[in-house]
Amino acid sequence: MTMLDYTLKELMTIAAAREIRDGDIVFCGTGISMVAAMAAKNISAPNSVIFFETGAIDSLLEEVPLVVSDSRVMFWTSVNGNLADAFAAMQNRITGPHVVGIMGAAQIDKYGNLNSTAIGDYFKPKVRFSGSGGACDVASFVGRTITFMQHEKRKFVQKLDYITSPGWLDGPDGRKKAGLPAGGPASVITNMATMGFDKTTKEMFLTGFFPGITPRKILDNMGFEIDVSRAKEVEPPTESELKILREKCDPQRLILG
Amino acid sequence: MNISKNKETSLKEAIRKYVADGCHMSIGGFTASRNPMAAVHEIIRQRTGNIHLYAHSNGQGVDELIGAGCVSRLEIAYAGNGRFAPTCVRFKKAAQKGSITVEDYSNYQMTLRFLAGAMGVPFLPTRSSLGTDIIAKWGFSSEMRAADPRIPDQKLMVMDNPFGSWGDAPKLVLVPAINCDVTIIHAQKADREGTVRMEGLAFSDVEQAKSAKHVIVTCEELVEPDILKANPDQNQIPSFCVDAVVHVPYGAYPTACYRYYDYDPTYLNEYRRYAEDDGLYKTYLEDFIYGLKDHNALLDKIGRDRLEKIRADQRTGYAVGLDRR
Numbered sequence: 001m002t003m004l005d006y007t008l009k010e011l012m013t014i015a016a017a018r019e020i021r022d023g024d025i026v027f028c029g030t031g032i033s034m035v036a037a038m039a040a041k042n043i044s045a046p047n048s049v050i051f052f053e054t055g056a057i058d059s060l061l062e063e064v065p066l067v068v069s070d071s072r073v074m075f076w077t078s079v080n081g082n083l084a085d086a087f088a089a090m091q092n093r094i095t096g097p098h099v100v101g102i103m104g105a106a107q108i109d110k111y112g113n114l115n116s117t118a119i120g121d122y123f124k125p126k127v128r129f130s131g132s133g134g135a136c137d138v139a140s141f142v143g144r145t146i147t148f149m150q151h152e153k154r155k156f157v158q159k160l161d162y163i164t165s166p167g168w169l170d171g172p173d174g175r176k177k178a179g180l181p182a183g184g185p186a187s188v189i190t191n192m193a194t195m196g197f198d199k200t201t202k203e204m205f206l207t208g209f210f211p212g213i214t215p216r217k218i219l220d221n222m223g224f225e226i227d228v229s230r231a232k233e234v235e236p237p238t239e240s241e242l243k244i245l246r247e248k249c250d251p252q253r254l255i256l257g
Numbered sequence: 258m259n260i261s262k263n264k265e266t267s268l269k270e271a272i273r274k275y276v277a278d279g280c281h282m283s284i285g286g287f288t289a290s291r292n293p294m295a296a297v298h299e300i301i302r303q304r305t306g307n308i309h310l311y312a313h314s315n316g317q318g319v320d321e322l323i324g325a326g327c328v329s330r331l332e333i334a335y336a337g338n339g340r341f342a343p344t345c346v347r348f349k350k351a352a353q354k355g356s357i358t359v360e361d362y363s364n365y366q367m368t369l370r371f372l373a374g375a376m377g378v379p380f381l382p383t384r385s386s387l388g389t390d391i392i393a394k395w396g397f398s399s400e401m402r403a404a405d406p407r408i409p410d411q412k413l414m415v416m417d418n419p420f421g422s423w424g425d426a427p428k429l430v431l432v433p434a435i436n437c438d439v440t441i442i443h444a445q446k447a448d449r450e451g452t453v454r455m456e457g458l459a460f461s462d463v464e465q466a467k468s469a470k471h472v473i474v475t476c477e478e479l480v481e482p483d484i485l486k487a488n489p490d491q492n493q494i495p496s497f498c499v500d501a502v503v504h505v506p507y508g509a510y511p512t513a514c515y516r517y518y519d520y521d522p523t524y525l526n527e528y529r530r531y532a533e534d535d536g537l538y539k540t541y542l543e544d545f546i547y548g549l550k551d552h553n554a555l556l557d558k559i560g561r562d563r564l565e566k567i568r569a570d571q572r573t574g575y576a577v578g579l580d581r582r
Contacts, residue, residue, distance in 0.1 A: 030339040053364060054287055055458045062573065067316070067339030069287035071515045071575035074457035082459045083313065084372060087365035091384060093425065117361055118352075122394050128352035128359075130344045132391065133314050133335030137365040140385040163389045164361075178388030179415075179428025254340070254581055 006237050008191050009256050010245060011210060012148065013039055014237040016102065016189050019146050024048045025099045027090065027138055030068055031255055032148055033102035038064065038249040043241055051089070053134035055081035064250045087134065090141040096181065101138035101145040107160050108149055110204045110224050111174065112167025112185030112197060114139065115160040122162050132164050139165035144186035151190035156222035168202035193218045194234060195226065203227075208234035258470075259500045265449045265479065268551070271501035272299045275439045275471045276308075281407055283311040283371070283435070283469065284318045285442030285462035286512060288338050289520040291455075292318035293443040293475050295508040295552035301325040302546055309407070311435055312336075313367035313461055317512050317525070320345035323357060324532060325542055330397070331357050332435075334364040341525040346532035360396025360412065366432045368461045373434035374468025380414075382429040387415065392430065409433040440469035443509045445517060447476040451499030452485045454492045457515030457574065463493045471500045477517050479504040507556055507564070519567040519576035524559070 013036045020026055020040035026048050028037045037050045038061055051057045052068045059065075060076035074080055090096050105114035106129050116135055120126030139145055149155055167185045168174050175184060187207070188195040194208040205227040209215055215228040237245070250256045266274075276282060286292035297318045300308075309330045312319050316338035322328050324347030336348040351357040362370070365385050373381045386392055395412040402408045414431045418424065442462045446454040453474055455462060466472045474494075479502065485492050508514075511524035531541035549555050556564065570577045 054460060063575075063577070065339075066341070066581060067288040067290065067520075069290035069314070069458065069460065069513075070339070071290065071457065071513050071519060071569070072573075074515050075573045075575065080458050082463065083364055083368040083461045084464065087368065087385075091365075117390070122390070123396075124355065125353055128344065128349045130337035131333060131335050131361050132363045132386075133337070134364040136363040136389060136391055137385045140387065162394070164391065166386075166388045169388045174388065179384070179426070180387045181384060181426075252581070 006242055007256065010237055010242060011234070012189055012191060013245060013256070014241050015194055015234060016146055016148065017043060019187055020045045020048055020100060022047045025095065026050050027099055027101040027142065028052060028068070029103055029135070030066065031104070033104065034065060035245070035249050035255045036102060039241070039245050042244045042248050051086065053083060053086045053138075055083060055086045057081065064252070064254055066254065087137050087141070090138060096141050097143040097183065099142035101142045102148070103135050103138060103145055103165065104148045105135070105165070107155055107157050108147060108188065109157060109160050109167070110226065111169060111171065111202055112147065112188065112204065113160055113163050113169060114147065114165040114167065115162045117162040117164045119161050136165045139167065140180055141183065143183045145184070146186060147188045149188055149190045151192040151218065151221050153221055153223050156224060158224050168197065172200065172202050174202070192221065198227070206231040208232055210234050211236055258497055259451070260497055263449045264451050264499060264502045266501050266503060268295060268299050268475065268503045268505060271473045271503050272296060272303055272305070275473055275500060276300055276303075276305050277438070278305055279307045279309070280438040281309045281311070283437045283440045283465050284315055285440065285460065285465055286318060286509065287314050287458075287460040288316035289341060289525065290513045290515070291443050291460070291509045292316070292512040293441045293508060294318060294510055294512055295505045296441045296443070296473060296475055297321055298546050298552060298555065300327055301542070311367070311437060313364045316342070316345055320347045320532070323347045323351050324538055325546070328357055332360045332362060332367070334362050334367045338525065341522070342529050346529055347538065358396060361391055362432070363391060366413070368464060370432050370435045371461055371464035371468045373432065374436040375464050378434065380431040380433050382431055384426055384429065386413070386430055387428055435468055437469040439471045439473065440465045441473045441475070442466055443475045443505075443514065445476065445514065446478045446480050446485065447474050447502050448480055448482040448485050449502055450482050451496035451502055452482065452492050453494035453499065454485055459493055466494050466498055472498055473501045473503065474499050475503045475505040475508040477506055477508065477514060505552055508552065510556065513575070516569050516574040518564070518569055519579055521559070521563065521567050522579065522581045523563065
């Protein structure tokens with residue numbers, strides 16, 4: 001068997017796309033999350049509906065949008081709404097649980113809480129990031145979330161410098177105690193691995209490692225320990241997955257690089 | 258609020274009249290789309306300072322206002338511009354240097370705050386941000402709040418559901434209303450009376466406009482009132498909300514205006530390079546704003562060829578096949 005040639009970004013995108021179920025309402029941010037949603041729709045989840053916090057629902061993405069306000073998200077939608085509509089659909093007790101949100105962050109902890117606001121002291125930040133945008137709203141409201149991260153020690157931290165978006169907060173009862181809806185983080189996809197959250201403890205654990213990457217290396221690049229005993233090697237993208245990703249989702253390689 | 262039948266004016270005059278030093282202001286649009294850039298540049302040109310700015314996810318407009326030193330305080334959800342600037346560069350520098358004071362919210366919270374202002378209620382409830390630092394950490398201190406009657410004494414408040422188990426939401430976050438002195442939006446169409454039609458996504462422009470004491474609308478096309486009245490279900494903002502209407506073709510440039518033109522990737526990429534260096538940024542302000550008479554002068558500088566490249570395709574509303582690298 002010959003090894004397929006694929007890039008790490010392609011593998012990450014496909015790994016995320018596989019997490020999307022047919023019929024999901026998919027909330028997308030910018031960048032790789034958008035390409036993952038496009039890939040899922042074109043490969044395994046044709047009945048999923050892509051929607052954006054800006055209010056565009058079921059856009060026909062003939063070209064990859066570079067911002068969630070891109071005119072490309074406004075073309076051939078079922079509804080062009082607004083922010084108030086879009087977030088209401090996620091907070092809505094009937095539609096919200098069917099939404100899967102794809103996000104990213106600068107820091108994550110073992111309960112999947114995210115920081116996309118600041119590194120260092122909030123009042124005198126060492127590094128300032130964009131801030132929540134819709135991320136905190138999505139993480140608060142929807143049925144489940146998938147988070148893209150770079151696998152680095154400084155990003156997988158014991159304690160976040162700022163909690164922008166709620167994961168499982170401080171453990172199994174965290175969300176309930178805070179008064180949040182029942183959803184929460186389902187998986188994390190990095191440039192080395194895929195992770196899930198334990199049903200009972202809500203702590204992050206390794207579900208898959210990318211071909212050529214050992215669980216040891218994964219742990220060496222994290223600021224906290226996770227259970228690796230349940231992990232399997234992640235299936236590389238298939239030829240047909242790659243073909244669709246390259247030809248239909250991002251042929252200009254604006255996001256995939 | 259203004260019931261005049263003819264609100265058409267020049268951009269210079271509208272900014273001079275409604276955007277004062279120290280005013281509380283919001284601008285419409287979202288990241289790289291429909292930011293009122295001609296108005297932003299005119300504010301910079303008039304060297305208005307000490308603005309208290311409100312935004313949900315405005316990218317380019319917010320970054321240029323901050324970069325030019327017009328802003329002292331910022332209430333915001335997201336200062337980024339997608340692939341053109343994951344974090345807006347001048348915003349980042351100013352926040353790290355402490356030259357602006359920032360208070361963070363989420364996008365939905367900012368939208369609800371404008372909506373509360375538009376509805377005339379002091380706050381609205383949401384379930385967003387429970388358990389996070391968006392509630393725990395205030396950008397503005399209690400002293401600063403107490404000293405300024407235009408800022409509420411609290412940032413966000415958490416309350417138990419007063420209806421008990423009704424609605425299955427035990428706790429709620431109350432977000433305070435925003436009523437700016439002035440909101441500026443850029444729309445595809447408007448008439449001289451102030452009726453506004455936006456095409457594509459309205460973002461939170463309607464809530465922002467309806468919550469402000471004064472509203473300036475710049476538009477791609479200034480049309481006769483009868484044209485808008487012939488299809489009233491496509492209009493979003495009634496005339497009495499608007500104070501000034503200014504006809505500014507390409508008024509959102511270099512951000513996109515659906516069905517008219519795309520964002521200009523060349524401009525936005527070059528802007529980032531200017532923004533990353535303090536010295537170069539001075540050159541940017543001089544060459545692209547201070548040294549130019551008005552927005553038309555910027556368009557002349559950019560040239561017809563560049564504008565032609567971003568012209569929206571009729572079928573899709575954007576520039577198909579545009580080189581966006």
